[in-house]
Amino acid sequence: MAEKPAAEKTEQPTSRKLGKAREKGQVPQSQDMGAAVTLLALFLSLALLAPGLFQWFKGQVETSASGQIGPLANPQIFAAYMNANIIDALLVMLPVLAVISVAGIATSIVIGGLTFSPQAIQLKWDAINPATAIQRAANPRTLVRLLAEIAKLLIVGVIVWFYLRDKLEAMAALRWAWSSQLIGSIASMTFGLGIRVGIAVIILGLADTLYQKWQYIHELKMTRQEVKQERKDSDGSPEVKSRIRRIQIEMSMKRLIQEVPKASVILVNPTHVAVALRYEAATMDAPVLLAKGADHMAQKIIKIARSHGVPIVRRPEVARAIYAAVKPGQRIPESLYVAVAEVLAMVYRLRQGKKAAR
Structure with a gap:
């Protein structure tokens, strides 16, 4: 045709x-x-x-028709x-x-x-x-x-x-x-x-x-x-979209550099997903998600965590669940308390063992 x-x-x-x-x-x-x-x-x-x-x-x-003359x-x-x-x-x-x-x-x-x-x-x-x-x-x-x-x-x-x-x-x-x-x-x-x-x-x-x-x-x-x-006018030109995307990546990287070193543990999937969690028993009621990323961003989180000595634990199911349901700055849901508590307890024992070894 x-x-x-x-x-x-x-x-x-x-x-x-x-x-x-x-x-x-x-x-x-x-x-x-x-x-x-x-x-x-x-x-x-x-x-x-x-x-x-x-x-x-x-x-x-x-x-x-009455013939009245009054009016x-x-x-x-x-x-x-x-x-x-x-x-x-x-x-x-x-x-x-x-x-x-x-x-x-x-x-x-x-x-x-x-x-x-x-x-x-x-x-x-x-x-x-x-x-x-x-x-x-x-x-x-x-x-x-x-x-x-x-x-x-x-x-x-x-x-x-x-x-x-x-x-x-x-x-x-x-x-x-x-x-x-x-x-x-x-x-x-x-x-x-x-x-x-x-x-x-x-x-x-x-x-x-x-x-x-x-x-x-x-x-x-x-x-x-x-x-x-x-469609081009509505969505913006490819150059503008690329520049916006680059700025968003730069902002995400700055946020990762600031937040990941504060994390208590990094849960990975093992390479496709990474979530950074922080928990302070004295000041927090539940662990809080500091940052999350997939693929390339996940590798960046793992790299920053290694450079700052943050523990990295492989928990595929927990990492995927947190990545899908929680936004940065939010507490993890109650359904994941037990799984995250086990990881945090393990990290705590490892740290205590290292201190005792010294």
Whole structure:
């Protein structure tokens, strides 16, 4: 199989690139899904609040048709009357507006996630540049979007036609209905039509959401070279990493030179692992690990210990257990007290024997 060129964007965007895109406010969004959820929320909220809204509208119509001239007595009374009615209307419509707002915000968060990006609200002159607008209009993507919108209108139109075609006889009979029956029948038909159109738009919105997410990832795809460069920027250049590693080794060596001579005993494995332990019965409750190392560092510990006369004891299992479970400066666990105590007792006897021999 032929290898794809490095300049071709075939790699999935990294988490770092996705994070930068979110910082700029670039997240997948679907206007169709937002409009569909908002439409359904509108119809459902109107259906639930219909009795109260009907009574309010009925009261307003009756008041307006009563012929009262009190509100028209003078401009001040009329202004107060209008302000009261406007505030009343806002309070009546507030639940519907709140449901629509919550539905729109929730849909946006579900699709694109919760994101706050100050960069997204900055003024962009390209957005209001006529030349840029003409280029966007001539873009093939714009044409595809236009055709998709036309297709959606056709689908919605077909749904509306089939629904109203079945209601023609009922609509013709409404001319004999009372006003309350007329309003109820129209509201019922409108609600039924809204639900059907809403479900259709939801399905179209789901398809558009999947497409928008695919397009979002597709546009953020990276070349292999970009992925390598980003990994290099994140991890640091090999030169910097090598220098950091060298500094860490130097610091470890200084710590070994300082701590190993203070040790009471060195436990080895015998060459792959070395741990330096210190124990003073008068001042310590338990032995403390001063230093540890593996392979090359283990050999350094053994070399320093020999040069300072620190006893070196071969205890592979104990050395491995301490190396894996204890950090420098920590006490050894209680499960190893007996094994370490045996070693320390042996070292103590050897030292006492040497002193007696002298």
